[in-house]
Amino acid sequence: MAIAYDIAMKEAEPELDGSAPVVVAEDLRKTFGSHNVLNGINLSVNRGETLAVLGRSGTGKSVLLRLIIGLETPDSGSIRIHGQNIVGLALDRMGEIRKKMGFLFQHAALYDSLTVAENVAFPLVHHRKDMSGSERGERVKQLLAEVGMEGNLAKMPSDISGGMQKRVGLARALALEPEILLLDEPTAGLDPISSGEIDDLILKLQRERQMASIVVTHDLHSARTIANSLALLDQGNVVIEGTFEDLQESGIGFVKEFLKQS
Numbered sequence: 001m002a003i004a005y006d007i008a009m010k011e012a013e014p015e016l017d018g019s020a021p022v023v024v025a026e027d028l029r030k031t032f033g034s035h036n037v038l039n040g041i042n043l044s045v046n047r048g049e050t051l052a053v054l055g056r057s058g059t060g061k062s063v064l065l066r067l068i069i070g071l072e073t074p075d076s077g078s079i080r081i082h083g084q085n086i087v088g089l090a091l092d093r094m095g096e097i098r099k100k101m102g103f104l105f106q107h108a109a110l111y112d113s114l115t116v117a118e119n120v121a122f123p124l125v126h127h128r129k130d131m132s133g134s135e136r137g138e139r140v141k142q143l144l145a146e147v148g149m150e151g152n153l154a155k156m157p158s159d160i161s162g163g164m165q166k167r168v169g170l171a172r173a174l175a176l177e178p179e180i181l182l183l184d185e186p187t188a189g190l191d192p193i194s195s196g197e198i199d200d201l202i203l204k205l206q207r208e209r210q211m212a213s214i215v216v217t218h219d220l221h222s223a224r225t226i227a228n229s230l231a232l233l234d235q236g237n238v239v240i241e242g243t244f245e246d247l248q249e250s251g252i253g254f255v256k257e258f259l260k261q262s
């Protein structure tokens with residue numbers, strides 16, 4: 001018993017090697033009813049790197065992010081965060097690990113009934129109980145300045161543009177100083193100029209903060225701008241992973257077709 005417990009504890013111990021990947025998913029499978037959404041996904045992201053996950057609508061990109069955040073459980077496979085498998089982890093432990101993750105959802109990027117400042121303060125109110133109100137206010141201002149939104153503290157989400165909402169969502173995602181940033185379609189629904197601005201902002205934040213980032217997108221141009229590595233999903237599999245040049249040089253029919261249509 002004691003030995004088994006020791007081994008279990010060792011497995012739960014995060015790896016401390018700084019060069020180890022921050023997020024590693026192995027053979028992830030997820031089915032809803034009879035629908036196989038993910039059929040054995042492998043991916044890995046290092047500190048300071050951005051992986052873009054590309055693919056058509058309905059290929060399981062959002063499901064993949066939800067698995068990494070721990071909002072869904074895979075049928076099989078593992079997700080290691082700093083070496084620790086989060087699959088099947090107790091809720092309180094998962095809560096601790098989730099604090100290291102900043103995320104921006106595809107829809108409902110902000111709480112409609114809260115001001116811009118209250119939206120960004122939200123994670124701090126819940127997870128940084130050590131902070132005083134004035135410290136929190138300062139932090140919110142800093143975060144909003146970082147995304148170019150310092151002049152909009154009292155506005156409601158409905159009073160600002162889609163691009164500005166994404167900026168505020170990014171500021172909120174950064175509130176707890178995450179080591180991992182997960183963005184689901186950060187430029188979807190934006191005009192090309194606003195999309196470009198969000199891409200530039202993501203690049204800037206990534207340079208400054210050196211997070212391990214995964215950005216889900218169906219926008220190849222955006223992926224090419226912000227990511228070191230691109231993974232193209234189809235029918236629950238990673239068809240190819242590599243640089244944009246690797247994708248361009250690929251002889252795989254699906255990859256050629258995707259590039260032609262994007």
Ligand SMILES: Nc1ncnc2c1ncn2[C@@H]1O[C@H](COP(=O)(O)OP(=O)(O)O)[C@@H](O)[C@H]1O
Pocket residue numbers: 032037055056057058059060061062063064
């Ligand atoms: N909670 C769920 N229950 C049932 N089916 C789901 C659920 N979440 C996602 N799906 C299905 O999984 C597939 C992939 O969804 P999603 O990851 O949202 O695709 P996308 O690549 O567009 O982000 C879709 O067919 C979707 O309907």
Ligand SMILES: [Mg+2]
Pocket residue numbers: 061062063106184
């Ligand atoms: Mg999606």
